[in-house]
Amino acid sequence: MPSLMKRVLSFRLSILLLICSLNAAPLFADSVTTHERTVTKVSEGIYVIRHPDAPDSFPQGNTTVIIGEREVLVVDSCLLPSSTKEDIKQIRQWTNKPVRYLVNTHWHFDHTNGNALYAEAFPGLSVIAQVETQKMIQSFNPTAITSYSNRTERFKRYLETGKDGDGNPISDAFRKDLTNSLNGIDSVVAEFKNLTPLAPNVTFDHELSVNLGNREVQIRFLGRGNTAGDTVIFLPKEKIVIVGDLLDHPVPYFYGGFPLELAATLQRIAQLDAQTIIPGHGDIQHDKTYLTQVIGLVDEVVAVVLKEVNTTPGRKLEEVQQAVPKAVDLAAWRQKFAGNDQENRDNFDASVESLIKVAYKQAMVR
Numbered sequence: 001m002p003s004l005m006k007r008v009l010s011f012r013l014s015i016l017l018l019i020c021s022l023n024a025a026p027l028f029a030d031s032v033t034t035h036e037r038t039v040t041k042v043s044e045g046i047y048v049i050r051h052p053d054a055p056d057s058f059p060q061g062n063t064t065v066i067i068g069e070r071e072v073l074v075v076d077s078c079l080l081p082s083s084t085k086e087d088i089k090q091i092r093q094w095t096n097k098p099v100r101y102l103v104n105t106h107w108h109f110d111h112t113n114g115n116a117l118y119a120e121a122f123p124g125l126s127v128i129a130q131v132e133t134q135k136m137i138q139s140f141n142p143t144a145i146t147s148y149s150n151r152t153e154r155f156k157r158y159l160e161t162g163k164d165g166d167g168n169p170i171s172d173a174f175r176k177d178l179t180n181s182l183n184g185i186d187s188v189v190a191e192f193k194n195l196t197p198l199a200p201n202v203t204f205d206h207e208l209s210v211n212l213g214n215r216e217v218q219i220r221f222l223g224r225g226n227t228a229g230d231t232v233i234f235l236p237k238e239k240i241v242i243v244g245d246l247l248d249h250p251v252p253y254f255y256g257g258f259p260l261e262l263a264a265t266l267q268r269i270a271q272l273d274a275q276t277i278i279p280g281h282g283d284i285q286h287d288k289t290y291l292t293q294v295i296g297l298v299d300e301v302v303a304v305v306l307k308e309v310n311t312t313p314g315r316k317l318e319e320v321q322q323a324v325p326k327a328v329d330l331a332a333w334r335q336k337f338a339g340n341d342q343e344n345r346d347n348f349d350a351s352v353e354s355l356i357k358v359a360y361k362q363a364m365v366r
């Protein structure tokens with residue numbers, strides 16, 4: 001399991017590294033690459049912090065801060081300790097109430113690396129996660145962080161041999177991204193040297209509610225999708241839902257997890273009485289249009305994968321990969337998600353390619 005996860009993560013990074021095109025026309029407001037830190041107040045006492053990508057282009061998850069009358073709850077602690085420290089400083093400017101709860105939406109370390117810094121800054125903090133998420137943070141993340149520096153050697157090898165980890169020739173765009181990543185990786189590795197991984201100390205299976213003082217927060221597991229323990233945080237009164245990487249904007253991340261269950265889980269989110277949806281990465285959504293769009297894409301692609309696998313025993317991945325574009329208008333979906341932004345378009349293609357692959361794998365082991 002851990003080695004599979006490693007492959008998934010390293011594959012995900014490889015894909016993210018495909019992102020490149022500084023001269024692309026930004027017709028869409030949002031981009032898969034984030035250059036600067038932004039803070040958005042979504043309601044009285046509720047803020048979303050969007051972080052710039054790390055110097056090696058690794059994306060950092062969004063952080064949401066929810067301030068009640070008595071105490072504060074934070075959702076996700078991001079990737080770089082330097083960013084977490086900035087967030088904590090910012091929270092202290094907003095309020096003198098203590099952060100009492102930190103929730104990890106899932107185990108990927110771009111959402112959990114700052115856990116220990118919160119615990120250090122706010123004694124008595126409870127770090128909360130769904131039980132499967134807690135297990136992964138505890139078992140997988142410490143090694144992933146200490147072995148992060150191996151990327152340097154691996155990326156150098158790709159550049160020198162002109163081939164990726166699977167032996168496929170690397171494209172010019174990938175070459176450029178590897179170079180960009182190598183230019184920034186040392187500072188990320190240096191930050192990780194002083195990082196203490198901290199696993200959640202409070203777990204739940206399906207639902208946990210906390211009241212921060214005149215502010216109810218429901219922490220829920222609505223099904224698998226991006227990971228085994230995907231968690232959504234719902235504020236019924238404020239009609240806000242925070243969904244982690246079950247939803248990412250402007251292009252979904254389909255680089256692992258459980259694609260056959262993803263649409264149903266997203267449907268359960270759609271059924272919540274929410275007006276504001278905070279994704280794991282990218283822009284805040286003020287209605288369910290984008291969520292519905294992602295459900296539509298996943299439904300169409302997964303239906304073809306399942307049909308291929310179920311009707312023809314022994315169906316090969318290559319055959320499924322050929323069948324999907326014949327049955328699904330991927331060009332139209334690409335346009336819907338990415339517009340004319342080349343960077344987003346490339347990312348969409350890589351993400352859907354992975355969706356087909358991961359859905360096929362999940363279908364074959366059922």
Ligand SMILES: [Zn+2]
Pocket residue numbers: 060061108110111245280281
């Ligand atoms: Zn993420």
